[in-house]
Amino acid sequence: MIVFTSICTNYAHKARTLAESVKKNIPDAKFLVCLTEREEPETMNSPYFDEVILSKDMWEGNFNRYIYKHAIVEASTSVKGHFFKYIISHYPEEDKFVYLDPDCFVYSDFVELRNLLDTRPIILCPHLLQPGNIDMELSSTAHGVYNLGFLAVNRSEEAVRFINWWADRLYLFCYDDIQRGIFTDQKWIDLAPCFFDVEVFKHRGYDFATWSLLDCGMTKENGQYFVKGDPLRFIHFSGYGATIEKCMRDWLPEGEHPFKELYKEYSKVHEKNNEDNVSKTPWSYSKYYSGEAVEDKLRIEYRNNNDAMYSIEDPFALSNSEIKRILKNKKQNLFELGIQSLKQNGVRETWRRIIKQL
Template sequence: MSNINVFTSAAFNYIPKVRMLFHSLRQHHPEWRLHLALADEPRPDVDLSREPFDQIWPASELGIPDWRGWAFCHTIVELATAIKPFMLLRLLKLPECQKVIYLDPDTVAFSRLDDIIAALDKANIVLTPHQTRPEKTLSAVMDNEICSLKHGIYNLGFIAVAASDVGHEFAEWWSQRIYHFCRADIPNGLFTDQRWIDLVPAFFEGVAIMKSSRHNVATWNLTTRKLGLSASGNYMVDGEPLGFYHFTGFDSGAHRIMAAKNAGNNQAVHQLVNWYAKQTEALVDEPLAKEPWAYGFYTDGTPISKAQRLVYRERADLQSVFPDPFDASTYLAWWNNQGKVEFPDFFDPERCEKAMKEFSSVLTPGFRGNTSNIDWEKLSGILRQSFFQPKTGFAIGKRGWEVFKSEGFAGLKRRLLG
């Protein structure tokens, strides 16, 4: 059995792309063990026995506390990223495991990745930055460098971790942060699981930042890397064999647009993009691609809205009362009655989007599960400070009144629960 374990994370609808990734890994690294972290619920009528992975790990079996309530707080993209550190923990604890590699399902390997393994022989964690060279135009700075400042310096379409003490410590830390803060909330400094990794080189020893041009090639670094074809027809990047390419944003059409902008007339890039398009065009009719997401509906079949997820995520009292919010007879019943009273704007299509932005503008710990009690120590500290420092007490009272006017009692409660 191999001591190198590779995994990706996806719901059923993305398994056809997982298939492409894992077929490429089987071709170049038949010795590796391949795992799927399934951000979905297994179903008896779906046969995955012929898929190119060695083991499937349903998210519900990763040991995530208060799983049902926690999962409800996430969109499909957020959940697929949120389970990554928990899967990493499970794989690192396997008896024979020495190294774990994560790759996004929309990546494809084009040659052996031995240099990644060599880097991990000497390091605890290996990361790849979005960019490894400065941009030369203002347009590229805005598209790429500033985009990295918003979304994270390191691209989490890849990460490699050794089964060392530091590797385990990192996985524990990452899972603790992601449990509360895995959301696409750039105004509050969060972008799913990715922004947290900016802290890793400062927090942990033995972090290797792999700057090789051949890995994690994507639209965000095509302006500073020369991708071409060798005489034998293999893809090369700055004179090295292409390791893996990240076809991010392909389904929306964004990848093709940015590739055309950043690669100019580079025919090798356009050939590569066209190849992936041809490989994936048949996926439209793939039965798995049409599988509905299990966590997108209540038990009665009613679709779950973003507003419903948001309110549940921000309201610890609702988390305590409705530990399984997917049950239509519990949280959905509350939403259709009391929710209309407390959040009327969320029921108005014209005002809902703005109301959600305002409601989520204050950063909170999100899902707290069974730990969602008022922080009495924090509250008593505020009261003591207010008593001995009247000016501070006045400022706190004024701010509390502003919160109450804009967010109501629920807003005050959210601050205290944080």
């Protein structure tokens, strides 16, 4: 089994924490890190990482042109589909592949998941397994029914079909843009059970998370943790810090609780792994080679202008002013094309041509 996560260096402490828990509880698993940085820094050295692979090194095509259009959170999620393709191709001896977000922590071996992957090609976990938390129900309609902090596939034609489809969608649209119905890599997966042979995994011990807290039924018995009778396999500490702490106050009873105990223990390991302040590491793709910071609004303009995007071989070799000039020129060219077409072809044909350019 391969377990991997996808990060930029500022999440190395979370990846260290996750990897340690994987190696302790799933000792036969290989743990890989997909790192979206220009180079691998020394801070990525960890005895629990079997391999760190730079996104640019596993990419097919012009990676700089691709990654420039993404903010940091979009970037680390946008490469996940292609990384699945990479590991399926480059680890032919493996037949089970699991993605976990870096803020997950494993508590016991994935017994049920291993058995499922013997026969089921694609396995997803829903955010919610019971009604009642209307805040999280509304959140799921916006952010996605299934949580992509976890995804598992086996080596099968169906899994490869799914991964290829998902990777293609992420190549085009992996943005934090809820108004357009997109939430990074996650919202796309609402469609997966419609298109592919997907197992919706409803074991409460997998992907237990912040959104699971209300009426969660977590217990501790003889040193082992259970969620309404299901043995705890891993917790997704999404919203670590203020968000989780607020949810614990709002959704858990006062006094001692097994989740509060686990959160306290996780916090100690998490903070220990950040003693070198790796969380403060600037993202290398946030700047041009010159050191000038990339303006976030330019990323959005760039990705919405295909003519400009595909005319630039390496945007990081330029500057904000040069990118602005190219975008302005391409917009002007499109305007001039519209005027010329209007004179020659009339309104209907002009709109058809402009829409095609967009």
